Amino acid sequence: IGCDKFCTYCVVPSTRGPEQSRPPSQILSEVHVLADQGVREVCLLGQTVNSYKHTENGQLHRLSDLICAINDVEGIERIRFVTSYPRDMTDDLLQAVRDIPKAVRYLHVPLQHGCDEQLRLMKRGYTVAEYREMMARINETIPGCSVSSDFIVGFCGETEESHQLSMDSIREHRFKNSFIFKY
The missing domain is CATH 3.30.750.200 (Transcription Regulator spoIIAA)
Incomplete structure (x- = not known):
């Protein structure tokens, strides 16, 4: 939710506030519910989704970790994410897209x-x-x-x-x- 980039043409920081990452356990819970309802593809959405990071139970979770966890959800066949910010395109995320079977090899940057x-x-x-x-x-x-x-x-x-x-x-x-x- 939100964004911290403050691009001059964009209203998101002033209308949605600062960037906030939801707890991975909450997202995974929703993915399990969706999978149980027959959903086969999950799209993780954010203004700068690849800057996702959240500390839960003393452990830092990045987008690559979240994709890895969603990969283990039975019934989910494809995982996408949009929109990525160029400076936050990390090597661990690229490796996750390459190596995680359900990750779609598509990036919007x-x-x-x-x-x-x-x-x-x-x-x-x-x-x-x-x-x-x-x-x-x-x-x-x-x-x-x-x-x-x-x-x-x-x-x-x-x-x-x-x-x-x-x-x-x-x-x-x-x-x-x-x-x-x-x-």
């Missing part, structure tokens, strides 16, 4: 723009080069993984040249899907 100046104005907290490095880690760790992204067009100060940098990024990364939003 918004780049938002292919121009560093636009990313700075959006207060995204990463550069195009850092996103490129993350994509290289995804491709190296999970060969054949499908990745989708979000892009904003018409953001404050966008020029034809900076827009073309976004187009270049789309061509470079060959996203499975790109979701385009007009500012």
Whole structure:
């Protein structure tokens, strides 16, 4: 629930408050109920779902741990999660997606723009080069993984040249899907 990133175009931090991770035992309980009702696929949802962490009974649980636990729930066949924040794409999470049988090899990781100046104005907290490095880690760790992204067009100060940098990024990364939003 919520978000701590404060991107300049987003209302989530002011409307939903700070990022909060629910206890893994509570989530697992819900997954068991859903599985008993015949649900076969679980989608873990959050503004920055891959920053999930919760300490329960003195133990830190990350998203990779939660996916591993859900993998053991009988009846659940597929586990997805959206939306991921690029700087929080950890190696342990990538390894979990690769190694956990029920984890779907699909990641939604918004780049938002292919121009560093636009990313700075959006207060995204990463550069195009850092996103490129993350994509290289995804491709190296999970060969054949499908990745989708979000892009904003018409953001404050966008020029034809900076827009073309976004187009270049789309061509470079060959996203499975790109979701385009007009500012």
